[in-house]
Amino acid sequence: MSSSTEHTEDTATASPPKPHDSPVRVSRLGYVSFETPDVARLMEYYTKVLGFALVDDSPQQAFLTTGADHHCVIIDKAEVARGRSIVGYEIRENLDDAQRRLKDAGIHGERRTDTGPGTPDVLVLTEPETGATLHLYEDQQPSGVEPTFDHRPSKLGHVAAYTTSTGNMRSFYEDAMGFRWSDSIGDFFVFLRCNADHHAANFMQSDTMSGMHHIAYEARDLTHLQTMIDNLARHDYRLYWGPGRHAVGHNIFTYHEDPDGNHIELFTQLDVMLDEEKGYYEPRPWHEHFPMCPTTWEADIAAMNMWGPIPPGMIKR
Ligand SMILES: [Fe+2]
Structure with a gap:
């Protein structure tokens, strides 16, 4: 070499x-949110340039997916563009257990039911070092989007x-x-x-x-x-x-x-x-x-x- x-x-x-000694076991990366001053422009990029399917949108927010999950990208209206403001992770535990186990480990998690469509029950944490918001959830609602090739x-x-x-x-x-x-x-x-x-x-x-x-x-x-x-x-x-x-x-x-x-x-x-x-x-x-x-x-x-x-x-x- x-x-x-x-x-x-x-x-x-x-x-x-x-397999069992951490409070939470993430099973996969679910979604990432982007803040942008121009929701329509970023939404057009994701749909036309990258081919994502638009699942839900308003002038302030859009939810896009590549497949069966409700979303893997969220676009939020903001003054300044920022990537990775929220990261959503699917976990193997149920949220009650996850919240209790995290609390036992000294990590605060807030249960939320209002974070948006597709994920009606979420445990919200703050990522150390970066301050980014982490969402933990059991599963997403289906997108209803047809697969494409x-x-x-x-x-x-x-x-x-x-x-x-x-x-x-x-x-x-x-x-x-x-x-x-x-x-x-x-x-x-x-x-x-x-x-x-x-x-x-x-x-x-x-x-x-x-x-x-x-x-x-x-x-x-x-x-x-x-x-x-x-x-x-x-x-x-x-x-x-x-x-x-x-x-x-x-x-x-x-x-x-x-x-x-x-x-x-x-x-x-x-x-x-x-x-x-x-x-x-x-x-x-x-x-x-x-x-x-x-x-x-x-x-x-x-x-x-x-x-x-x-x-x-x-x-x-
Ligand atoms: Fe990479």
């Missing part, structure tokens, strides 16, 4: 499966945010929310999973940056990804990075900006861990190691990009 792709096995800090993403994949401490954030997500550690880049970028997908949440430590880093929507395969990008071009959206293959997570990625300047990743072929007890990702021919286990990568270009163009100043600390 060349020095540019060296990384260290980090089993000492790998997370063993924790066009450019609509297959699902919301992950959302990344800046934090003042990746260590504190990792502890919260592992110890309170039942996530497992998937990979790190150096000591400043951590990737966490709540199901087989390599990551649903990732956090970059920064003293100067805050808020959302990027949000990622999944394509079924390369052909689907190409269709999505061709549709971006039809609407005059140009990639600013990619296509390429990340080493961390090994997904093929592309990045562009939405009308508010939020960073949007469209990706496919993300690593999956199907057997938590074995603790390695399903073997792929592009992996650096067999088995491919959670790792701390050196902070260099190889961790971000196995092939494809150089990132345009992506890492800002």
Whole structure:
């Protein structure tokens, strides 16, 4: 292996499966909300450019989905654009148990029945370090939307945010929310999973940056990804990075900006861990190691990009 792709096995800090010892066990990332001064413009981007289905809307708010769940994106009217103001997670516990177990762990959660359509019963927490609002729920109401095979993403994949401490954030997500550690880049970028997908949440430590880093929507395969990008071009959206293959997570990625300047990743072929007890990702021919286990990568270009163009100043600390 060349020095540019060296990384260290980090089993000492790998997370063993924790099926029952955290107050809450998140089963998947459900939705992310965006604040925007122009609801109609962002709604048009999501429906026409990305192909989302509009489930519910008003001049102040819109709910959009890629599939059976009522929504995976919420757009809220606000003075200033902001990504990731709310993150919704589906959990395995019922909300009564989750609230009690979180309280026992010293974490306050407020039960709400008025947060919006599709999720009539929600436990609301405040994320440490960022102050973002977290919604925990048992399930969503159905969207009633017919499946399509066009450019609509297959699902919301992950959302990344800046934090003042990746260590504190990792502890919260592992110890309170039942996530497992998937990979790190150096000591400043951590990737966490709540199901087989390599990551649903990732956090970059920064003293100067805050808020959302990027949000990622999944394509079924390369052909689907190409269709999505061709549709971006039809609407005059140009990639600013990619296509390429990340080493961390090994997904093929592309990045562009939405009308508010939020960073949007469209990706496919993300690593999956199907057997938590074995603790390695399903073997792929592009992996650096067999088995491919959670790792701390050196902070260099190889961790971000196995092939494809150089990132345009992506890492800002
Ligand atoms: Fe990503």
